[in-house]
Amino acid sequence: MKLIIAYIQPEKLNDVKQALYKKEVFKLSVTNALGCGQQGGYHESYRGVDIEVNLLKKVRLEIAVNEDFVQPTIDAIVEGAKSNKIGDGKIFVISLERCIRIRTEEEGKEAIG
Amino acid sequence: MIKEIKSTFLLVVLVLAVSTTAFAEDTKAYPAPATVESVETLQTNLNIVWTCLAAFLVFFMQAGFAMVEAGFTRAKNAINILMKNLMDFSVGSLAFFLVGFGLMFGATKGGFIGSSLFGLSEADPASNSWDFTFLIFQTVFAATAATIVSGAMAERTKFTSYLVYSVFITLFIYPIFGKWAWGSLLLGDDGQGWLEAKGFCDFAGSTVVHSIGGWLALAGAIALGPRIGKYGPDKKPKAIPGHNIPLAALGVFILWFGWFGFNPGSTTTGDGSIGRIAVTTNLAAAAGAIAAMFTSWVLFKKPDASMSLNGALAGLVGITAPCATVSPIGAIIVGLVAGVLVVLSVIFIDRILRVDDPVGAVSVHGVCGLWGTLSCGLFNLDGGLFYGGGFHQLGVQLLGASSAFIWAFGLGLVLFFGIKAISGLRTEPEEELRGLDIGEHGMEAYSGFQIFSNQ
Secondary structure, X not given: OEEEEXXXXXXXXXXXXXXXXXXXXXXXXXXXXEEOOOOOOEEEEEOOEEXXXXXXXXXXXXXXXXXXXXXXXXXXXXXXXOOOOOOOEEEXXXXXXXXXXOOOOOEOHXXXX | OHHHHHHHHHHHHHHHHHHHHHHHHHHXXXXXXXXXXXXXXXXXXXXXXXXXXXXXXXXXXXXXXXHHHHHHOOHHHHHHHHHHHHHHHHHHHHHHHHHHHHHHHOOEEOOOXXXXXXXXXXXXXXXXXXXXXXXXXXXXXXXXXXXXHHHHOOOOEOHHHHHHHHHHHHHHHHHHHHHHHXXXXXXXXXXXXXXXXXXXOOOOOHHHHHHHXXXXXXXXXXXXXXXXXXXXXXXXXXXXXXXXHHHHHHHHHHHHHHHHHHOHHHHOOOOOHHHHHHHHHHHHHHHHHHHHHHHHHHHHOOOOHXXXXXXXXXXXXXXXOOOOOOOHHHHHHHHHHHHHHHHHHHHHHHHHOOOOOOOOHHHHHHHHHHHHHHHHHHHOOOOOHHHOOOOHHHHHHHHHHHHHHHHHHHHHHHHHHHHHHHHOOEOOHHHHHHOHHHHHHOOOOOOOOOOOOOO
C-alpha cells in the first residue's frame, strides 16, 4: 500500500481529476498549500509596489492506493498536470503501513478500495 | 436684575405690538405676491434637496451591486468584479455627462434622438440651475443600467473589453431608449420621445433602466459563453456557489435602501407622493422576497437564500415602472408575481437556454423589468386592465417593452460580437482557472487566505 502525495498547480486540478477518474481512481483528498521549487516566484504588486512572492499557491493531493494502482495514478497525475513549464509540481510515493476504514473497521487492501 | 426684567418686558410688548400690526396687514391683502413667490422658491428648493438626496441614495446602489456580484461569484475573481463595477460607474458618469445626457434629454429630432445639452453646455457652470440636479439624478440612473451587465458577464470577461462596452452603454444605447421613453422630462415637449407620446408608462425605469441592462446582459452572456465547468458533458448545469453570501445579503439590503431613492426620487418633487411611492416600493420588495423564498422552498425542498435575495430585487425591479400609479395591494401582487417569476426564469435560463448568468442579472432585471412594465397596463389605477381601462395601456406597454428588447438585445449582440471579433471578449482558459484577479489585475482580493480556486 502506498500513499501518493502530489503538488500541482491549482489551475490543473480539474485536468488531474479527470485523468484520475479515467484510470478509475476516485478517492483522493485535496488541500491548499504554499510552496516553491525551481519556480522561484512571479510579480505581484499592491498599490504600485512589487511584492516578492516566493511561496506560491499549490494544491496538494493525497491518494492512498494499492500496489497495482501506483503507476496508473502517477501516470494520470502527470498527464493532467504537465504543461512543460517550471512549476508543474512533484509527486512523492511513500509506504503506507496500515489503512483502516472507519465505518466498517476493515483493514488493508479492502479498506483502500 | 430689575433692569433686565424691565427691558425684557419692554421687548415683549414691542414684539407683540409689531406682530399684531403685521397680522392686521395680512388680513387686508391675502396672500401677498411676495409670499407666493417665496413659497414657490421654497418648493423648488425642496424639490432640489429631495432629488439630490434621492440621487445620492441611487449612487449608493452601486455599492449594493458591487457587494451582490462579489458575493455571488468566486473569491478568485473578486477584484475583477469590483473593478468592473467601479469602472462602469466612472466611465459611465463621464460618457453620460459628455454625450449621453444630451442624446437622452436634449431637444428632440423626430422623437428618436436628442441634439442639445451635450456636456450640459447650455447651463451656466457658475449657476445653480435645476439642470445640474437633474443631471446628477439621471447620471446615477444611467450608471445603474450599466452595472447590471457586469454580473452576467462575471468571471470570464477581459477587463479591457468590459471597459469598451461600458463606454457604449452610457454613451449611446441607454440614452437613445431613454429619449424615447423619458425625453420630455427636462425640456418638456421640446424633448419628447415617440414612446412617451403614445402614453408609455415607466415611472422610474423598469424598462428604461432595468430591462435595457438585462437584455444587454443576456447578449453579453451569450457572446461570452459559459464559465469553464458550468455545464457538464451531458449539458446539465453545475452549481458554482458564490463565495460570500453575507456580502450578497448586504448588497441586497443596500439596493433595497437605495431603491427608496430610485422610485420615490423619480417624482423629483418634495411632496406626499414620496411616502406613497415608498410604500408601494417596499411592499413589492417584501412580497418578492417571500414569493421567491416559497417558490425555491417548493422546487428545491429548502428555502434558498440566494433565490430569496434575488426575489427581493425582482420585486423592486417589478414595481419600478408602476410604483407611482398602482395601489398598495397592486404593488403586493406585482411583487409576488415577480418573486415567482425570477426563480422560474433563473431555472429556465440556466437549464433550457443554457446561458450562464452567475448572478441572475438577466432574470432579475430583464425578465422582471418586462413584468413590471406590463403590470402598468394591468394594475394602473387610471387605465389598467383590471381597473376597467381596457387593453390600450397594456398594448402601449407591450410596444415599449418589445422595442426595448429589440434595441438593447440587438445592439448588444452587435456590440459584443464586434468586440469579440476585434479584440476578443473572453479571458484565456488558464487565466480563468487561476482566477482573473491575478491574470487581469496582478493582485489578490484575499491575500494571505487559502482559497480553493478550483474544485
